[in-house]
Amino acid sequence: MVDRSKGFQIVANLIMIILVLCCIVPFILLVVSSFTKETSLIRYGYSFFPREIDFAAYKYLLVDSTDILRGYAISAFVTVVGTLANLTITTLFAYPLSRRDLPGRGILAFFLFFTMLFNGGLVPSYIMWTQTFHIKNTIAALLFPNLMMGAFYVIMMRTYFTTNIPDAVIEAARIDGAGELRILWQVVLPMSIPIIATLALLVGLNYWNDWLNGLYYISDDKLYSIQVLLNRMLLDVQFLLSNSEAAKTLQQNEDFVLPSTGIRMAVAVMGALPILVVYPFFQKYFVKGIVIGAVKG
Amino acid sequence: MTTKKHNFLKKLKSYLPLYLMMVPGAVYLIINNYIPMTGIVIAFEQFNYGKGMWGSPLIGFKNFEFLFKTKDAWVITRNTLLYNIVFIVLGTVCAIAVAILLNEIRSTRAKKLYQTTILIPFLISIVVVSYLAYAFLSTDSGFINKTILPLFGKEPISWYTTPKYWPYILTLVHIWKGLGYNCIIYYATLVGIDRGYYEAAVIDGANRWQQVVHITLPSLKPTIITLTLMSIGRIFYSDFGLFYQVPMNSGPLLDVTNTIDTYVYRGLMSLNNISMASAAGVYQSLIGFLLVLTANFVVKKLSKENALF
Amino acid sequence: MKKFLAAVLSGALLVSAFAGCGNGETSSPASSAAENSTNASSAVASSTGEKDFSTQEPYTVKLLIPGDASTEACKEISDAATAILKEKFNTTLDIMRVGFGSYPDQVNLMLSSGEKLDLMYNNRDIFVSAINNGQIVALDEYLPEYGPDILTQIPEERWATTSLQGKKYALPANKEIAVSWGFSCVKEMADATEVDYSNIKTEDDLVPLLEAVKEKYPDVWPVVPGGGNMTIMNTEDNLGGDLGSLVDCTNPDDLTVVNYFASDYYKEVVTRRYDWVQKGLIPPDSSSTSDTSATQIAAGRGFGQFCNTKPGIEVEQKRSTTKDMLVFTLTPVYTTTNRVDILWYVAHNSENPGRTVQVLNELYINPELENICINGIEGKYYEFADKENNVIRYPEGVDGTTVGYPAYPWAWPNEFLSFVWEGDPANIWEETAAWNESAIVSPATGYTWDNANVLNQVTAVRNVRNKYENALATGSIDPAEALPAFLKELEEAGGNDIIAEKQKQLDEWLAANK
Structure with a gap:
C-alpha cells in the first residue's frame, strides 16, 4: 500500500x-x-x-434487427429494475442480520441460508409462479423467479457490515436519536459503497445473463430478452448433439441444419459485448465509491 | 416474572423496525423458496401427473437407490468431492492473490483495464467455452497439437481420449472462468480496510509481506470463512457445463469427468422420471447440509462471530 | 409475527398453488361424459347421414409441437385452421411451437402445472413412461365416436406399436416407418477417383473407394462422424432401447434377447472402424466433434457419412450438404416398433379428450387442414411451384430461417397429405408408402419395452454405454482392450437383469399375440 x-x-x-x-x-x-x-x-x-x-453470422443474427434491439431493451430494463429491487431487499434483510444484538439472529440467518441448500425443483416453482401469481408471459417473469434475492448476496453483505462497520458508530448514531432506517440510510450505507457497488455488479450480471426464466415462463417472442433470443439457438444445438433417442429421431427425419459455429460464436459476442462496453463506465462510480468509503471508514 | 416479560416485550418493541425491514426479504424467500420446497416430496413418490404432488403414491427411498446401486457411486462421489475441494482451495487462493495485487497497482487506468478483462471469461457461456477449449485441444486442428507441441518437438496428444490430463484442464478452466468474479468480492472487502492500519504498520517497519499476513489476511478472514462455508454447502453439486460440455461428453474421459450431476443427467436423459431427478437433488443437498452444519459448528467453537448462523 | 405471516401465506398459497394439479383428472371424465351424452343424442338424431358436430359446445384445443416459430405466425395459422374446425366442430385450434432444445422441459412443465394443453407431438422414447406417469390418456374410449377415420384407416399392426396391454395410447404419425442404413458421399469426388462403386453392398466394400479418395484428396477425411457418433450398419431390433436386442430382426425365428455389444457382428464393425482410423480414413478422436457430418461435408472437410436411407434421401442430403450425393444402401429395409417414431398424444390435463381426438382425426384425414398446419398460408409462408402436382417452395425473399414458421411435415400426424417441397420427387409420398410396405417386419414389432422394474440398472447401463459406445463406433479407442472392458462394465451395471426382464416381457407378449 x-x-x-x-x-x-x-x-x-x-x-x-x-x-x-x-x-x-x-x-x-x-x-x-x-x-x-x-x-x-x-x-x-x-x-x-x-x-x-x-459476416454471414452477423447477417443471420441481425436479419430481424428489431427483435435484437427489443431484446437488448428488455434485458437492459430487467437488469436495471431487477438490480435495484434486489439491492433494496437484500440490504434491508442483511442489515438487521448483521446486528449482533438482534434477538433470533441465528434462526433468521439459518432461515436464509437454508434456501441455498434445498430446493424443490423446477416443477413446484413453476406451478407457484404461474398458477398463483400468473406471471407467465409478463415482464415480471424475467424479474421475480429466483433472481430477486439470493442468500449468497445477503450473506456477503452481512459479512461486510459486521466486519467493516464498527458497533460504536451505530451506537453513537442511536444516542443521537436516529431511528433504525435513518441509521441504515445515513450511516451504514455511505460506509458500504464498495460492497453495494460489487453486489450491484454481480446481481446485474445475473439478471443480464439469465435466460432460464425467459425460457420457462415466456412463450411470446415479443418478450424475449437478448439472452433468451441468443441462447435458444445454442440449446437446439446442444439437444441435437445430445445423443438421446429423441435427437437421433430428429436427425433421421431431417438432416437438420444447425446454426453454424460462426453463429454460435457471434451469439456469445453479442451477449457479452454490452457488458464490456458498459462496465468501464460503471467502474468509474465503483472506484469513486470505494474512495469515499475508504475515507469515511 | 411480569417485569421480566415486560422487559422482553419492550426489548422486542425496540427491535421492531429491524424486523419490519426484513419482511420483504422474508416474504420473497417464503414464496420463491420455501413453498416450492414442498416439492421435495416428489423424491419419495412415484410421481403421477394426474394425481399431482399430494396424491401420488409414496414409495419411500426407492428413487434414491439408483445413486448407490452402481459401481460408479464411488467414482462419481470421489470426483465431485475432490474437484470441489481443489476448486475451493485453489479458487480462494488465486482470487485473494489477484485481489491483493490489483489493490497494489498504482495506475487507476491499468486497474480498471485489468478488472474489466479478467471478468470476460465469466461472461462467456460454458458451451462456448467448450468450443474454445476444443480450438486448443482438438487432435487434428487444435493449437496445442498443431503449433505448440511441434515447437518442442513433441508428438501430438489425443486429448479427448486421454483421461490423465483432464483433472488439470478442468481445474484450469474452472479457475480461469471464475477468477474475475471471485476476485471482485475479495477486492471489495480489501478496499474497505482502514488505511490507518497500514500506515501504522509501515511506521513500525513492517514490510509488504508482513502487512499482507498481519493486516490484509485477517481482515479478509470473515469473507473467506463465509464464502468457504457456502461452498461446502454445495460440495456435492458440480458445475454441469464444466464437466459435461467442456470435455465434449467424451466417453473415454468419464472416469475423471463423471460427477453426480453428469451421472444423473446421463442416466435419466429422456427417462421422463422427475422423481428420480428430484431424489438426486435431495441427496446432494442433504449431504451438503450435514457438512455445512458440522463446519459451522467448528467455526462457532473457534470464532463465534464468523459462523454463518 | 414472522411465523404467523409465514403460516398465513403458505397456507393460502399452498391451497391455490397445488389444487390445480389434480383438476385435469377429476374434471375431465365428468365433462367428457356430459359431452358424450349430448353427442350421443345428436348422433341418434341424425343417424341417417353424417353426424353433425357443428352444434357442439365451443371448445379450444391447444396443440404443442416443436420447432421454433414466431408467436405471430402461430396465431395467424391457428386462425386459419380454426376457420375450418369452427365450421365443422365448433372447435378453436391454438398451435404453440417450442424449440427442440426446450421442448421436453416445456412439455413436462405444462403437464405438471395443469396448464391448458390437449394435444402434443412427442417421440417414441417417452411412450411407456408417459403412460406409467399418467401424463397421457388412452384413446380407445373416444375413438369410435370422435376418431372413426383414424380407427379404421390406420392398420391394426400400426396401432399395435402404440398400444400397451390392449389399450391405444397414441396416434402413430403416418410417415416413413422403416429404415435401411447406408453410406452417402460426394458424387463429384467419387467419380474423380475412377473407382467402380456400382457394386458396393457392405461396409467392407467401401474400402477401395475410401482409400482412393484419401489418396486423391489428402486433406479430406473419407468418413466423418456426426455429432461425435457414427451409425452402425445393421438390422438390429433394439426392442425399445436400454440394452437387449434381436441381433438380426430380419430373421423371424430368432427371438432370443441378447446383448448386442457382445455379438460378433458388433466386434467386427468396431474393429474395422478402429482400423480405418489407423489408416486415416476416419478422423482421430471423432467422438469429441460437435459438428454434424453434413456441415463437415458441406465445408469440404469430409467425403462421406454413414446415414439412414429412405426415398428422397439424396435430395434431403443435397439440401444439408449443398452437394450432389451418392447413397449406397448397405442393409435391407426393415421395421421395428421403434421405427414408428413420431407419436401424437392426448395430454392428461385435456379437459375434453373426445374433442381433442376429433381434431386429431381431422388432421389425419383433411388435406386442407393438415397443409395449413404444416406449411402455413399460401403466398406468405409458401407458394406453388407446380400447382398441378402440389409442389411448393418458399416465396420470393423468404427462406427457412426467416419464414417464421418452419415446415416439418414428418412431425405432423399425416405428412402423406401435405404438399411436396420443390426438389423432392412429386410422387414422394407414394414412394414412401411403397417403401414402408417393402420393409421386412421384425417379429417383435408391436412389443413395447417397459423398464419400470429395472430403473436402477437402466441408469447405470446408460452411463456405461455413454462411456464406450460412441468412442467404439467412431474407432476412437482400441476395441481389443475397450470392448472386453465395456462388456464387463455392462455386466457389473446389471445389464443381464435388463436382458432377462426384456426376454420375460417379450415372451409374454409373444404368447399373447400369436
Missing part, C-alpha cells in the same frame, strides 16, 4: 498483464471466429488469422 516502489509495480503489472492475456486471447479468438467463413472454420479449425473473412 505504502511501499509503492517501482520494481514492485513492474512485477505486479507484469503478472496482471499475463492474467489479462489469458482472459483476452480466447475472447479474441471468439471474435475472430465469428467473422471467419464457416467452411474454413470447419475445414482448418479455429485460427487467429482466418483464411476467409465473412
